[in-house]
Amino acid sequence: MEARTIQAFLHEQVRAWNAGDRSAFFDAYRSVSPQGLQIEYVGRGPATEGLLVLEAMWTQQNAKIEIEEVVAIVNGSDAACHNRNKVRGRSMAIETIELYRFDEGKLSVRYFIKQT
């Protein structure tokens, strides 16, 4: 996958999340993972079905969290992002480093989450 396609996905998912645009958010994921999506929370067990993870994340967190992109790096078919997940209406944020691997229509995501 081309670097600019990956960059566009990374920014679009954040834009859609912050705008509360559920359709655009899931469309962005479907566009880069037509063959499957796996998501792993590092240190909490193996990767699981990604769309289920995203559905739960959206339902539980979208209204509460706004994402600030700190840096996004694309190297080949791999991307890494440092995001600040800011709790709306409060001064606290949850730091995440997120890894994305794009491989022949499949996307594997790994989340590192800083414990507060």
Next chain:
Amino acid sequence: MSTVDKSVIERFMQGQVACWNAQDKPGFMALYREVAPDQLDIAYAGRSEQQDGWVVIEEMWDKHNAGITLEVVTTIVNGNEAAIHHRNCITGTPLVIESLETYRFEPGRLSVVYHLKPPDTTGLDLNQFRGFAASNG
């Protein structure tokens, strides 16, 4: 499930930055030997070739320690893995190489992956850095 104690991982992560910035090569290498007595793997994201980790960090130190200072943006330890965001500040310039790095600790073994973002400039020869030389862009 973590197989390496979190305190060991945190001491390594903090120690390597402190030693790098203090130009303490023996201390830096000792930290790596402590956590990776059996094997050290270092890879650059997006590149298929993998070098012996000891060769990579020896070269990194010798070529870049005098010219780069590390700033820690964040460090996250989850289970037996760590992810960090560093700003690699090029001495005497406003230029910064952003790096997101992952470290997987297993008993006697450490596997590292660097994700590197070059500075926004045309005035720096990126080929001097192993992670950018003849790379994917």
